[in-house]
Amino acid sequence: MSGKYRRIVVASLCLAALLFSAAATAWAQAKWKGTIVKEGDVTVVKNPKEPIYKTPVLELKEELSLGGPDAQGEAALDQIRQVIADGAGTLYVLDQRASHVKVFDASGKYLRTIGRKGQGPGELEYPMTISLNEKTGELAVQQQTRGIAFFETAGPFIRQLPLQGMLAARGCLDSRGRIFIVDIIWGEESSKYVTKKLDGQGSLLAIIAEAPTPSGPGNVLKAFMPIPYFRVDRADRLIYGYPQTYEVRFHGPAETEIVRKITREYDPVAVTAEEKAELEAGVPPGYPRDFEYPKHHPAYSRFFSSDLGHLFVQTFEKAEDGRVIHDIFDPEGRFIGRMPLKPSGLEIFKGKYYAIEEDEEGYQYVKRYAVTWKVEVPDRETGRG
Template sequence: MDLKFGSLEGDDLNVTFGDVRGVEAASDGTIYVLDEQAAEVRVFDSSGEYLRTIVRSGEGPGEIGSANGIRLSGDTLLWIHDTRQWTIMGVDPTGEEVRRFFKPVMSYGYIWDGVFDDRGRYWRSTTHGDEDPGYPPPPGLSLWSERRYYKSYELSTGATDSVYVGESRFRSYGYTTPAGWGFLPLPFEAAELIEVNPSGGFWRAHNASYRIARTGESGDTLVVIEAGLPVQRFTDVDRDAYVESIVDDQPELRREAEEVAALTPDVKPILEGLFVDDEGRLWVERVTPRGAPTLYDRYSEDGDYLGSVRLAFRAAGPIRVQHGSIYTWVVDELGVHYVVRAPL
């Protein structure tokens, strides 16, 4: 990495971050940082020097209640995902509000995962189903399915639309004890990975195999990427280790942990995630051993292999690849947040 800034304590509180939830960079190297704890967006120059704060907490124009992500459109419009006001707000580089719209999907995760495509549409995934087991969970294994959609919002007209991308199946394992109820994690669950391609359509893959397809919005397959990586099998040693990881903290759950271990798939996931960078290249994150550096394979939109990137640090959030550099944040052993940049 060629830049790292942040502070546990110091004279300048503007470089002390409570909870970073987004880092974006303009073409001249200007860096925008969202601190969720302070409900602020701060601006830094390419050397990490603080310049100004352009968004603060509040309910007026250009102010946010709480936010969990930012997206920079060109160099002139910064979108902010306000989770308290259920809106997405756009501000210019000075912080003046120039646009606002209500979210087409009324939910959010830890980090905002919405995408703006090249046609000026905002995309976000959503699901619909009637089989959720509810709360408190019934003891044992529960199974249900939901229909998965990607919903779009046309910025110029306000029109909304959706694309059906298939059915998602879910499993959970509930338990009850005299102290209450909870869930046991089901390790290495199979899942489909879907990422909006800003130039149109989607990138899709199943995490248990290295086969990635670019599809159109109508579902037709346009490009397929395959790699013959060795299968990682889930062994009896893995199952025993899972059981012991549960009973170390909750010895009364041995029977339940053994039942969950018996439900694990035969093979482990190969893929961790997908994203598209500012030049339209697909980044495929592989599953790596615990503690090992994160590894990405890169491809053109036509599926040509462009090389791999192994991070020299452990990112605490999603990475953004902009203008030839990787931007993200890291957290040290004291819980201090630092913004980092690394050239490709």
């Protein structure tokens, strides 16, 4: 083959590859068929069933794994409830059963333990969530009945904030020290979840939302019913959802003011006989076993966000390998893709995906993955694409 002919063949192959790549991209990316409308002061993003991209919008590569049966000594973890990473990649791991927070550096090396089990100063009882304020160097540990314990990130105990009369199912603090909490209010006829905003001293500022609990008349429990969920992201935005419908709402600086809603058309996922049997098998002896079952699961389970503004919504759909399908929305609220993930994703921060995962034997792990986006995303510094 002459040199000239070889160059022609190579050029033709390169051109064909470019044309194939362009065709593949055009096939993978569909025109968004949703709408963005204004309802008063609220921007409502209405999404169709199908996402913009048919192919994966991001890839994950595992970088770090903590916990599991091989973790020994100070590296051992018992019941992982929550994990937070700071800007340097330091990991704060809430161990609910051990009632303390273990701290690891970005390489996974154990550094220290914050708090211990008990009811005295600096001690924790049934901790539920943690919040990290890098500006003040404080770690807040929300407990179910004993309020919030504050520690320096270096370890020393600072103070205890009691939340009188509250049974807190979930709580967190923003960077300004305001508290967001789900309080369970029990009543004779019915009970409810009340999502509240409190000031830094625990006084009520506003009620964000209310939703019923699964309790029914007598000993009947309403299984698989919607449970309210919220997060406060790195930008101090309150993101709230009650999955009776597929709607997630974003609150403005006043928190009671809703500035955006994301909705999506979806096909409800049926509750299976296997799921009912598994639920009933897990009821301890002596506890009520009377359940009222719906035909379908709620619209979704929970969600997490990225520091670039994406929202990942965990559905009740499963892939063939058992992983759970997540719907992915871009910073404008458009449904851009779907991805199977092991529960439970926590956040994407500085190009890293953090999660709590469990293996087939029930061992828990803290996982960190490097994130590679396959679609255009906003610049982390400027916020522009």
